[in-house]
Amino acid sequence: MAYSEKVIDHYENPRNVGKLDAEDPDVGTGMVGAPACGDVMRLQIKVNEQGLIEDAKFKTYGCGSAIASSSLATEWMKGKSLDEAEQIKNTQIAEELALPPVKIHCSVLAEDAIKAAVRDYKQKKGLL
Amino acid sequence: MGAPCHFALFDLQPDFRVDLAQLGERYRALARSVHPDRFADADARDQRLALERAAQLNDAYQVLKNAPQRALYLLTLRGHELPLEATVQDPEFLLQQMQLREELEDLHDSADLEGVALFKQRLKGAQDHLEQQFAACWQVVDEREQAERLVRRMQFLDKLMREVRQLEERLDD
Numbered sequence: 455m456a457y458s459e460k461v462i463d464h465y466e467n468p469r470n471v472g473k474l475d476a477e478d479p480d481v482g483t484g485m486v487g488a489p490a491c492g493d494v495m496r497l498q499i500k501v502n503e504q505g506l507i508e509d510a511k512f513k514t515y516g517c518g519s520a521i522a523s524s525s526l527a528t529e530w531m532k533g534k535s536l537d538e539a540e541q542i543k544n545t546q547i548a549e550e551l552a553l554p555p556v557k558i559h560c561s562v563l564a565e566d567a568i569k570a571a572v573r574d575y576k577q578k579k580g581l582l
Numbered sequence: 583m584g585a586p587c588h589f590a591l592f593d594l595q596p597d598f599r600v601d602l603a604q605l606g607e608r609y610r611a612l613a614r615s616v617h618p619d620r621f622a623d624a625d626a627r628d629q630r631l632a633l634e635r636a637a638q639l640n641d642a643y644q645v646l647k648n649a650p651q652r653a654l655y656l657l658t659l660r661g662h663e664l665p666l667e668a669t670v671q672d673p674e675f676l677l678q679q680m681q682l683r684e685e686l687e688d689l690h691d692s693a694d695l696e697g698v699a700l701f702k703q704r705l706k707g708a709q710d711h712l713e714q715q716f717a718a719c720w721q722v723v724d725e726r727e728q729a730e731r732l733v734r735r736m737q738f739l740d741k742l743m744r745e746v747r748q749l750e751e752r753l754d755d
Contacts, residue, residue: 485673485677486671487669487670487672487676487679488667488669488670489733489738490667492737492738496680513680515680559667562667562669563669566669566671
């Protein structure tokens with residue numbers, strides 16, 4: 455199976471790899487995993503006073519598609535409000551990266567990571 | 583019911599605790615009995631049956647010799663099919679998994695063979711612990727959720743162990 459050019463681009467030049475301080479009250483952390491392939495994904499957001507995501511970082515241990523999906527997710531989240539970020543769908547990620555059917559679950563994992571990060575942030579702020 | 587139970591193929595009772603040496607012996611003996619060479623002069627139907635049997639044995643053996651796959655299979659036998667591609671949100675465990683993978687990455691960067699050996703030992707210990715916990719609870723009706731959580735954790739450690747072995751091979755070269 456061949457990876458699409460976009461997957462390879464994100465895999466070779468992942469955007470926003472790294473770590474934010476999980477203890478920071480303005481940071482939300484999402485940790486998700488896919489047991490079938492053993493992939494582990496951490497996605498973090500830092501939200502500013504206007505309620506916009508000013509920074510997003512990720513670290514993914516997994517296949518190229520999982521890395522590309524989370525890399526793209528962080529790119530798309532930056533500058534968005536929490537509500538807008540929660541609207542990001544795995545189908546959009548899969549389409550953008552031209553993921554084949556067997557790799558769709560990687561984009562699902564990225565969507566779940568976004569939701570988990572937003573939820574963690576909201577919990578910290580007492581918004582849930 | 584279509585295919586026979588994987589355990590029955592090897593004349594074993596369905597159980598999580600399996601004597602792997604015995605399983606391997608039985609597999610090899612059975613595989614020999616259906617080897618294509620023995621059916622070179624047989625008619626087409628017998629050849630096909632032998633081939634099917636060999637494939638069945640191989641599938642069953644691959645499942646039973648691997649702890650997480652064996653555990654998943656046992657839960658399936660009890661009627662609890664786990665969704666394969668479900669996202670796990672088990673934060674504390676995943677955090678630990680993340681740290682272990684980071685640690686392995688460092689060992690890779692420093693090409694630290696001795697460190698890899700120690701890491702592998704710790705990982706093996708964690709696997710043994712999970713397996714003991716699973717063995718103790720998979721048949722308990724009230725602990726099904728816990729059994730499922732343990733299987734998922736076993737799958738993550740299994741993947742990590744495969745990566746440790748790959749790293750060992752690479753560093754050995």
